[in-house]
Amino acid sequence: xxxxxxxxxxxxxxxxxxxxxxxxxxxxxxxxxxxxxxxxxxxxxxxxxxxxxxxxxxxxxxxxxxxxxxxxxxxxxxxxxxxxxxxxxxxxxxxxxxxxxxxxxxxxxxxxxxxxxxxxxxxxxxxxxxxxxxxxxxxxxxxxxxxxxxxxxxxxxxxxxxxxxxxxxxxxxxxxxxxxxxxxxxxxxxxxxxxxxxxxxxxxxxxxxxxxxxxxxxxxxxxxxxxxxxxxxxxxxxxxxxxxxxxxxxxxxxxxxxxxxxxxxxxxxxxxxxxxxxxxxxxxxxxxxxxxxxxxxxxxxxxxxxxxxxxxxxxxxxxxxxxxxxxxxxxxxxxxxxxxxxxxxxxxxxxxxxxxxxxxxxxx
Amino acid sequence: xxxxxxxxxxxxxxxxxxxxxxxxxxxxxxxxxxxxxxxxxxxxxxxxxxxxxxxxxxxxxxxxxxxxxxxxxxxxxxxxxxxxxxxxxxxxxxxxxxxxxxxxxxxxxxxxxxxxxxxxxxxxxxxxxxx
Numbered sequence: 001x002x003x004x005x006x007x008x009x010x011x012x013x014x015x016x017x018x019x020x021x022x023x024x025x026x027x028x029x030x031x032x033x034x035x036x037x038x039x040x041x042x043x044x045x046x047x048x049x050x051x052x053x054x055x056x057x058x059x060x061x062x063x064x065x066x067x068x069x070x071x072x073x074x075x076x077x078x079x080x081x082x083x084x085x086x087x088x089x090x091x092x093x094x095x096x097x098x099x100x101x102x103x104x105x106x107x108x109x110x111x112x113x114x115x116x117x118x119x120x121x122x123x124x125x126x127x128x129x130x131x132x133x134x135x136x137x138x139x140x141x142x143x144x145x146x147x148x149x150x151x152x153x154x155x156x157x158x159x160x161x162x163x164x165x166x167x168x169x170x171x172x173x174x175x176x177x178x179x180x181x182x183x184x185x186x187x188x189x190x191x192x193x194x195x196x197x198x199x200x201x202x203x204x205x206x207x208x209x210x211x212x213x214x215x216x217x218x219x220x221x222x223x224x225x226x227x228x229x230x231x232x233x234x235x236x237x238x239x240x241x242x243x244x245x246x247x248x249x250x251x252x253x254x255x256x257x258x259x260x261x262x263x264x265x266x267x268x269x270x271x272x273x274x275x276x277x278x279x280x281x282x283x284x285x286x287x288x289x290x291x292x293x294x295x296x297x298x299x300x301x302x303x304x305x306x307x308x309x310x311x312x313x314x315x316x317x318x319x320x321x322x323x324x325x326x327x328x329x330x331x332x333x334x335x336x337x338x339x340x341x342x343x344x345x346x347x348x349x350x351x352x353x354x355x356x357x358x359x360x361x362x363x364x
Numbered sequence: 365x366x367x368x369x370x371x372x373x374x375x376x377x378x379x380x381x382x383x384x385x386x387x388x389x390x391x392x393x394x395x396x397x398x399x400x401x402x403x404x405x406x407x408x409x410x411x412x413x414x415x416x417x418x419x420x421x422x423x424x425x426x427x428x429x430x431x432x433x434x435x436x437x438x439x440x441x442x443x444x445x446x447x448x449x450x451x452x453x454x455x456x457x458x459x460x461x462x463x464x465x466x467x468x469x470x471x472x473x474x475x476x477x478x479x480x481x482x483x484x485x486x487x488x489x490x491x492x493x494x495x
Contacts, residue, residue, distance in 0.1 A: 033428050034403040034454075222402065222428060290450075292406055292426050313405040313428050320405075339424070339431065 005050035006143045006201035010208050014218050022116035024051040026221050033222035037315040040190055040227055041353075044149035045219035046211050049189075051115040054139040054198055055125065061133035062109045066101060069128055071246060071264055073256035077103035081175040083187055086254055087246050088113075088124070089266030093273060094242035095249065097121050098234065100187060102176045110176075110183070112144075112196075114236050128265065142183075143204035147216060148194030148227075156195055159207070159214045168195075189224060191231025191354050226312050229321060232284065232350025238295055239282065239309040239323050247273050248325065250282040250350065278328065280306070284350040285322045287336065289343040293322035298337040299345075303329035308336060316353045323350065366396040366490070369461055373437070373477050374486035377419075380461065381437045381477055384468075388443060389476065392465040393425060393434060393456065396490050401427040404453035409445040409466050416440060416469065418476075423466050425456060434466060438476035444468035 003024045011018060016027030027048070029036060039045045057065065066074040072086035082103050088096045097117045102110045113121045118138075126136050147156050157165035163179050171177065173193075176185035181203055188194035199207065212218070225235070234240055240249040247255070247270065255270060256262070285308070287293055293311030306326030314321040326334065326347070335342040368374070373381040378397035382390040398404070406426040416422050416436040423434035445467045449455060456464040471477075481489060 028429075029402065032403055032457075034405075226428065290406060290408070292431065294431070 003051070005048055006204050007048045007050065007145075007208055010205065011048065011218070014212075016218070016220060019221075021221055022051065022114075022118075024115060026051060027218070029220035029222045030218050033220065033226070034315050036217065036219040036223035037226050039217050040149045040192060040219055040223065041316060042150070044147065044151040044155050044194075044216055045223075046208065046216045047146040047148065047219050047224055048143075048204075048208070049146050049196065050143040050204065052144055053113045053115060053118040053121065054142050054144065055111045055113060055122070056137045056139055057109045057111065057134050058107055058137065059132070059134040060107060062107060065129055065132040065134045066109060067262055068132075068264055069125065070099075070101065071255045071266060071270070073258075073262065074101060074103065074109070076256070077101075079103075080105055081177050083174045083176055083185060087251060088121070089245070089264070089270070090124075090242055091266060091269065092242075093245040093247075093266040093269030095236070095240045095244060095246060095251075096124055096242060098236055098240070098251075100185075102185060104176070104178065110139075116237055139198075141200065142198045143201050144196060144198045145204055145207055145211070146188055146190075146194060146196045147211065148188045148190040148192050148219075150192060152192065152194040155211070155214055155216050159210050159216075189231075189233060190227040191233070191351060192227075225310075226315060229310050229312055229323075230314050230316055230351065230353035232352060232354075234282075234323070235310050244325070245270055245273055245278070247278045248280050248282060250323075280325050281328050281330070282309070282323055282325050283330070284348040284352060285311075285324050285334070285336070285345040286317070286348055286352070287320035287322075287343060287345045291338040291341075291343050292320045293336060293338070293345070299324045299326055299334050300337065300342065301326055301330040301334040301347075303327040303331070306330065306334070314352060321352050366394070366399055367461070368394065368396070368483045368487050368490070370483040372461070373480035373482060374489075375435065375437045375480060376489055377435045379434060379437050381480060383477060387471070387474075389438060389440070389469040389471055390465050391434075391437060391467050391469060392460055394486075395460045397432075398425075398457050398460045398464075401425060401432055402429045403427055404456045406431075407449040407453040407456060407466070409447065409449060410442045412442050412445055414442045416442065425453075425466075436469065437480060438469060438471045439473065440469040440471040440476065442467050443470050
């Protein structure tokens with residue numbers, strides 16, 4: 001079965017090379033992935049992310065429910081529009097999915113979860129919602145367009161003439177607002193400033209065209225992947241799944257341990273892990289030799305073997321970068337088995353690139 | 365439809381071969397192949413002097429998407445390699461039949477290219493692969 005987003009015809013008309021992604025026909029690139037990547041780092045680009053799953057949680061118990069469902073604490077969300085990144089765990093502390101949740105008002109939270117995990121997530125959330133006064137609605141009527149890059153705000157202000165530019169400019173990072181038909185969030189998956197806009201299917205077609213008229217280039221999934229990797233952002237399925245906990249996926253910072261009596265799903269298992277210590281950690285790798293780091297390559301270090309997770313070529317650094325899961329005691333240097341040879345790589349802390357700046361603090 | 369020059373010979377693994385005046389073979393990957401792979405980020409060419417069997421993996425072209433082996437269209441000895449690709453792998457994308465060539469081979473047999481596809485046959489093969 002193959003799904004198409006409302007922007008399918010636009011992608012084809014703009015030369016998108018369409019590929020299957022989690023059951024969706026999506027543009028891999030519109031010519032050159034490297035150029036699209038650089039376009040977002042240097043200026044601005046737009047992404048069709050309508051394949052992502054938008055879920056509204058409505059009802060008086062939305063907040064208590066999310067307190068239980070998520071490893072991060074929605075109690076940090078006190079002002080309408082605030083957003084939070086969190087994992088949703090199973091009872092063993094394994095990651096069911098990662099997501100962004102937006103607090104709009106006491107009876108309404110919105111979550112965005114991955115496309116590939118849609119059915120599993122909805123089933124899990126609905127099961128856990130039993131006994132809570134909360135309605136779970138997948139918003140399949142909504143499309144989503146991301147506008148990302150240092151000039152995202154300026155170009156979006158030019159495009160959305162119905163919304164005052166001051167309102168857009170004054171939005172803080174990681175907040176959202178409902179402006180007429182548009183749900184506008186200052187979030188993204190590129191490490192750049194930018195917005196994610198949820199709106200109706202016809203609205204998305206109009207917005208896409210108007211952004212294009214204002215010189216915003218379309219960007220495919222290929223560049224989306226290298227942008228988020230450079231920005232140090234995990235990809236569900238490649239960097240984490242139900243077999244690993246946030247503590248093994250460089251996401252300890254997303255676990256809210258306080259207050260100690262908040263009984264979120266997976267808490268007991270995570271506390272055991274924290275007390276006993278985890279065997280593996282997730283790190284960044286920068287390849288020192290030639291070649292490209294790819295998922296599943298073997299990492300050999302002084303403390304034992306590990307595995308490459310997301311790996312690719314970094315257009316900004318002009319060398320290969322990756323995430324890897326390695327033994328906890330792994331030092332600063334490892335070797336990666338690439339096509340039968342051993343290539344040295346340096347262990348670094350992500351992000352590799354942040355807001356156009358190379359992160360050279362750890363000696364890449 | 366991608367560009368398939370009529371004066372070249374082709375393989376089903378998407379290499380092209382140009383028979384030079386001195387009988388040597390200039391070898392690269394086709395426009396169709398580079399289009400399938402996407403932006404090149406790394407190219408490894410064989411060392412000069414290496415002896416290759418026909419269909420032996422002899423070079424690697426790696427794009428943002430994936431690494432792919434290049435197979436020698438004929439048996440012979442590598443007499444020249446395009447070392448410039450180490451610093452500008454994107455040349456394989458922008459000029460696959462020109463500056464993006466990979467290696468030059470002195471074929472072991474005079475009829476080394478006889479079994480290869482001509483432009484018409486390769487074109488038909490690419491067409492059939494897409495359906």
